[in-house]
Amino acid sequence: MAIETILIINKxxxxxxxxxxxxxxxSKLNSNDFLIIASTIHSVFAIASQITPKAxxxxxxxxxxxxxxxxxxxxxxxxxxxxxxNNLPVKLGSFKGPDYFKESxxxxxxxxxxxxxxxxxxxxxxxxxxxxxxxxxxxxxxxxKPASQIGxxxxxxxxxxxSQVADNFLRKIYCVYCDYVMKDPFYxxxxxxxxxxxxxxxxxxxxxxx
Amino acid sequence: xxxxIIYPSTSDASFKNRSTGYEYTMGPKPSLPDxxxxxxxxxxxxxxxLNTKKHEISLSAMTFxxxxxxxxxxxNCQSLNDFETKLDKYGxxxxxxxxxxxxxxxxxSPGTSSRTSTFLSSSPVVNTTSTNTNTNTNTxxxxxxxxxxxxxxxxxxxxxxSKDTASSVSTxxxxxxxxxxxxxxxxxxxxxxxxxxxxxxxxxxxxxxxxIIDILQFVHGTLWSYLFNHVSDDLVKSSExxxxxxxxxxxxxxxxxxxxxNNRISCDYFICGVIRGFLTNAGFRCKVSPHLMPxxxxxxxxxxxxxxxxxxxxxxxxxxGQS
Amino acid sequence: MPQYFxxxxxxxxxxxxxxxxxxxxxQKNLGFSQELKEMNPFILHASLDIIDDLQWQAVPSNSxxxxxxxxxxxSNFSISSTGGFLRSKNVNNTDxxxxxxxxxxxxxxxxxxxxxxxxxxxxxxxxxTSGGSNSTNTVVIDDNACRSFYQEIHELYIKTLMNxxxxxxDPISSPVFDSRxxxxxxxxxxx
Numbered sequence: 001m002a003i004e005t006i007l008i009i010n011k012x013x014x015x016x017x018x019x020x021x022x023x024x025x026x027s028k029l030n031s032n033d034f035l036i037i038a039s040t041i042h043s044v045f046a047i048a049s050q051i052t053p054k055a056x057x058x059x060x061x062x063x064x065x066x067x068x069x070x071x072x073x074x075x076x077x078x079x080x081x082x083x084x085x086n087n088l089p090v091k092l093g094s095f096k097g098p099d100y101f102k103e104s105x106x107x108x109x110x111x112x113x114x115x116x117x118x119x120x121x122x123x124x125x126x127x128x129x130x131x132x133x134x135x136x137x138x139x140x141x142x143x144x145k146p147a148s149q150i151g152x153x154x155x156x157x158x159x160x161x162x163s164q165v166a167d168n169f170l171r172k173i174y175c176v177y178c179d180y181v182m183k184d185p186f187y188x189x190x191x192x193x194x195x196x197x198x199x200x201x202x203x204x205x206x207x208x209x210x
Numbered sequence: 211x212x213x214x215i216i217y218p219s220t221s222d223a224s225f226k227n228r229s230t231g232y233e234y235t236m237g238p239k240p241s242l243p244d245x246x247x248x249x250x251x252x253x254x255x256x257x258x259x260l261n262t263k264k265h266e267i268s269l270s271a272m273t274f275x276x277x278x279x280x281x282x283x284x285x286n287c288q289s290l291n292d293f294e295t296k297l298d299k300y301g302x303x304x305x306x307x308x309x310x311x312x313x314x315x316x317x318x319s320p321g322t323s324s325r326t327s328t329f330l331s332s333s334p335v336v337n338t339t340s341t342n343t344n345t346n347t348n349t350x351x352x353x354x355x356x357x358x359x360x361x362x363x364x365x366x367x368x369x370x371x372s373k374d375t376a377s378s379v380s381t382x383x384x385x386x387x388x389x390x391x392x393x394x395x396x397x398x399x400x401x402x403x404x405x406x407x408x409x410x411x412x413x414x415x416x417x418x419x420x421x422i423i424d425i426l427q428f429v430h431g432t433l434w435s436y437l438f439n440h441v442s443d444d445l446v447k448s449s450e451x452x453x454x455x456x457x458x459x460x461x462x463x464x465x466x467x468x469x470x471x472n473n474r475i476s477c478d479y480f481i482c483g484v485i486r487g488f489l490t491n492a493g494f495r496c497k498v499s500p501h502l503m504p505x506x507x508x509x510x511x512x513x514x515x516x517x518x519x520x521x522x523x524x525x526x527x528x529x530x531g532q533s
Numbered sequence: 534m535p536q537y538f539x540x541x542x543x544x545x546x547x548x549x550x551x552x553x554x555x556x557x558x559x560q561k562n563l564g565f566s567q568e569l570k571e572m573n574p575f576i577l578h579a580s581l582d583i584i585d586d587l588q589w590q591a592v593p594s595n596s597x598x599x600x601x602x603x604x605x606x607x608s609n610f611s612i613s614s615t616g617g618f619l620r621s622k623n624v625n626n627t628d629x630x631x632x633x634x635x636x637x638x639x640x641x642x643x644x645x646x647x648x649x650x651x652x653x654x655x656x657x658x659x660x661x662t663s664g665g666s667n668s669t670n671t672v673v674i675d676d677n678a679c680r681s682f683y684q685e686i687h688e689l690y691i692k693t694l695m696n697x698x699x700x701x702x703d704p705i706s707s708p709v710f711d712s713r714x715x716x717x718x719x720x721x722x723x724x
Contacts, residue, residue, distance in 0.1 A: 093467060094269040183273040183467035185280035185477070195469035238537065238552040238573075250716040253709040256692050306650065306701050310691045313649035409684040415630040418649055420589060491650040491701070493588070529589050 002210045004121065004137045006173065006202060007034065010190045011131030013042035017193040021206050024139060041113075041135060045125065049111035065107045072099055073168045074205040093179030100175045107167065115163050117141070124163060126170035134170040134177075138162075169209060176201045260408055262315060266439075269463065276464055280477055294479045301483020306491040308484070312432050317416040318408060418492075421530060422518060425492055426455055429485060437484070438463055453518040457485070460508040475502050478512055485514055495519040535564045536722055537573040537657040538714070540690065542702045545581060548652070549705040550574070553718040565659050577655050580636035580643045584653050587632050587645075630687070631680045642674055646683035648690060650701070654683055682721035689713055 004024050008017035015038035018031070029037075075098070095101065107114075109127035116123040122141060126134040140162070180198040181187055187195065279300065287293045419425035426445055434442040438459075448454035462481065468474040478500035486498045496518045503513050535554035542548050552573075554564035565573065629647075636643040638657075646654040658674060693699055693710055 094273065178270075180467050180469065183270070183277055184469050185277040185284065186468070186470070186473055197467065197469045238550045251709045251712040253707075255696055256689065256709050256713055258692070260688060260691060260695075303701070307694050310648060310650045310694055314687065314691055407685060407688060409681060409688055412684060415628050415684065416649075417629050418588075418647065420591060420629075493651050525589055529591060 002139050003169075003206045004139050005135075006206070007038055007041075007133075007135040007137075008177070008193065009038045009042055009133040009135065012190070013039045014190065015039075016191065017198075019199065019202060021203070022139075038135075041123075041125070042133070045112045045127075045133065048113045052111050065110060066104050067107050067164055067167045068104045069102060070165055070168045073165055074172055074209045075099055076208055093176070094183075095175050095179070100172050105171065115159075115166075117159075122162070124166035124170065126167055126174065128174060132174075132177075134173055136166055136170055138166070169205070172205060173202060176205070260311065260314065261318070273464065273467055276477075276480070279480075290476065294476055297477065297479040298483035298486065301480045301485075302487035302490075305484040305487025305489075308433060308436070309488045309491040312436055313416055313418075313428075314408075316432060317412045317414070422455070422494065422522065422526060425489060425494055426457070426516075429488060430457055433484075433488060434459075451517075453520070453523050455516045455518075457514045457516065458511065459514070460511050462510060462512050465512075466510060471502050474510070475500050475512070478514075482514055485516065489516070489518075494522050496522070534723065535659040536718065537565065537577065537659070538686075538718070539574070539577055539655055540686075540705070541578075541581060541653040541655060543651055544702070545578070546702065547574070547704070548702065549710070549714075551711065551714055551718075553715065553722060569659070573657055576638045576641065577643065577657055579638070580645070580655065581653065583635050584632065584645045584647065584655065587635060588647050588651070588653075590629075628680075631676075631683055633676060633679075634674055644674060644679055644683075646680075646687070648687050650694075652690065654686055654690075678721045682717055685717045685721070686714060689717075 002022070004022055005018065005020050007015060010016050015035050018034045018038075107126075108129050109125065112127060113125050115125070119141060120139075122138045124136045124138065126136075128134075176198060177193075180195050180201060181193050184195055184197075187193070280297070283293055283296045283300075287296055419428055430442045430445040434440065434457075442457050443460045444456070444458035446456040446458065448456065459481075462478060464481065465474045465477045468477055482498040482500055486496060489496050489498075496516050498514055498516050501513045501515055503511055505511050535552065537550070537552050539550040540548040552565065552570070564570075630649075632645045632647065634642050635645045640660055642658045644656050644658065648654065656679075689710060690705075693705055693707065694701065699705075
């Protein structure tokens with residue numbers, strides 16, 4: 001799963017972080033366009049939560065929002081056990097363990113948009129409790145892939161897996177955000193993120209993913 | 211009139227305006243006849259034991275507290291110099307207290323109770339169940355002793371519901387130890403006063419450090435393990451200047467989340483203050499400043515440069531010059 | 534035996550002072566005499582120079598006395614040797630917090646203890662009967678009891694220091710501290 005762009009949208013729809021990881025989109029869009037995209041996503045997200053069919057809302061308690069934990073998404077492939085033996089401390093922040101978290105988790109995004117498929121890209125959205133949205137644009141297009149490429153797996157299943165991986169990944173970005181943005185005394189809330197450390201970490205994670 | 215009084219044993223002018231400690235008009239309070247009947251007064255502060263109880267505090271809680279401290283100072287200062295001095299002052303008062311406390315604690319003979327220094331805890335990962343119980347007790351105690359920690363901890367937890375935020379950075383909050391004895395009744399407490407006093411467990415007081423190298427070893431070992439749960443990464447003497455020593459930390463935990471190397475290095479003045487307070491209080495006047503020196507893959511490697519005053523060096527040559 | 538005890542800060546400023554005396558029944562004369570009471574702070578401060586010097590002596594004991602004489606002849610050493618000379622014999626050499634007897638003044642003995650933070654705990658041990666009649670008798674000091682007393686005070690002082698509202702070098706005004714110190718004095722000094 002190659003990530004093209006990561007956006008972070010604050011709770012009022014403002015774009016606070018945007019980074020391109022390849023030239024596919026960057027050449028076509030300027031920063032203003034990204035601002036527009038961010039607020040559009042934000043409003044579509046809000047609309048989507050309003051237009052959930054009544055039937056679905058009633059039966060909603062049956063829906064399973066638990067997202068399984070997929071190990072080592074976006075982490076370095078080296079064995080963490082080895083790291084410890086070399087007496088190098090695992091270079092993580094305040095989240096313990098080599099992989100930030102270890103359990104499955106419940107998605108907070110219960111009524112909004114989670115995934116958007118198109119011919120050109122796939123978009124995944126991870127929403128936090130506080131209304132912050134982490135958006136990943138991926139160039140992998142699952143919808144168009146012929147069945148032979150996916151192999152035996154059902155198309156829906158593959159899509160589901162991709163969305164779970166994306167959720168796991170974006171949750172880790174959120175962890176990094178908690179450490180390197182929220183704990184930076186020089187950052188003011190809801191404002192654009194300028195932290196180099198955060199940038200570095202995100203870049204590293206995206207690099208590990210592909 | 212008060213300021214005209216001549217203080218026989220000091221020539222320091224700054225002291226004259228302060229409260230003297232002597233009731234010079236009345237003299238010391240003599241012992242009262244009925245004092246024998248009375249048991250000594252009790253208070254929470256004096257009933258608590260100074261002994262170590264191993265506490266671990268969440269790194270998140272600590273960094274949130276640190277962050278808030280920095281933004282408070284940042285708001286109220288005019289220049290960078292001002293900012294650094296203020297942060298240094300904050301650390302100094304901690305260092306001063308620690309120089310008494312840690313030395314006293316290391317006097318306790320190892321057999322009688324748990325040791326003070328926990329050199330390099332081998333496993334950085336604590337399993338979830340034990341950490342949870344640890345976290346609970348920790349919160350209840352820090353609620354009492356340091357009001358700042360409680361709210362911060364819960365804030366850190368709500369942000370990341372299921373995650374385990376506790377980490378192995380032990381911090382200053384265990385400076386005031388837990389109030390285990392506080393719930394006892396008065397009569398029980400009178401009994402406990404014997405137990406709480408650590409002096410009975412001390413067979414020999416630790417020697418006061420008289421040489422620069424001795425006290426730096428203590429900072430490098432005991433102070434660092436107390437603050438960060440590991441010894442500092444290196445202790446170096448400058449080859450160029452006689453009075454300069456360096457304590458090196460490959461990854462300062464407190465400032466690791468602060469972006470911008472210039473910002474981060476300014477925030478390290480807090481630790482500098484701790485070191486300076488510690489050394490100055492023990493009689494080694496010095497200046498401490500942080501310097502960022504990345505090496506290998508340690509991007510945040512920080513060097514705390516300690517410059518001792520000339521008087522310290524002179525004293526050392528006079529006293530220990532031959533040895 | 535009355536005692537006069539004081540904690541002296543970094544700048545020679547007193548932080549705490551107390552006078553311990555036994556007053557049993559009608560015997561009123563067990564404390565310091567009135568004129569000595571007024572002199573006590575002066576006597577105590579006069580010994581601070583010696584303590585200051587002993588603070589930085591590698592081995593504050595008699596054995597150092599000869600070494601000092603051979604190694605140098607500065608004015609520092611003459612003071613330090615006086616201090617070393619005056620100290621009571623049975624001081625544990627490896628413990629440099631408790632200095633033992635550092636000075637005397639007409640039969641009054643002065644003992645001292647230095648905390649890790651350079652606070653000086655100093656005490657004047659008086660004779661049981663006041664006045665000049667037997668002032669030539671030197672006071673005998675029980676070093677072990679004295680050392681325990683000082684260590685307990687040291688611990689109390691650290692507890693005071695743990696109070697976030699207490700600033701190093703401020704006078705200690707806590708009545709709890711005072712009452713604790715007095716009960717310790719009863720326990721160790723006036724048996």
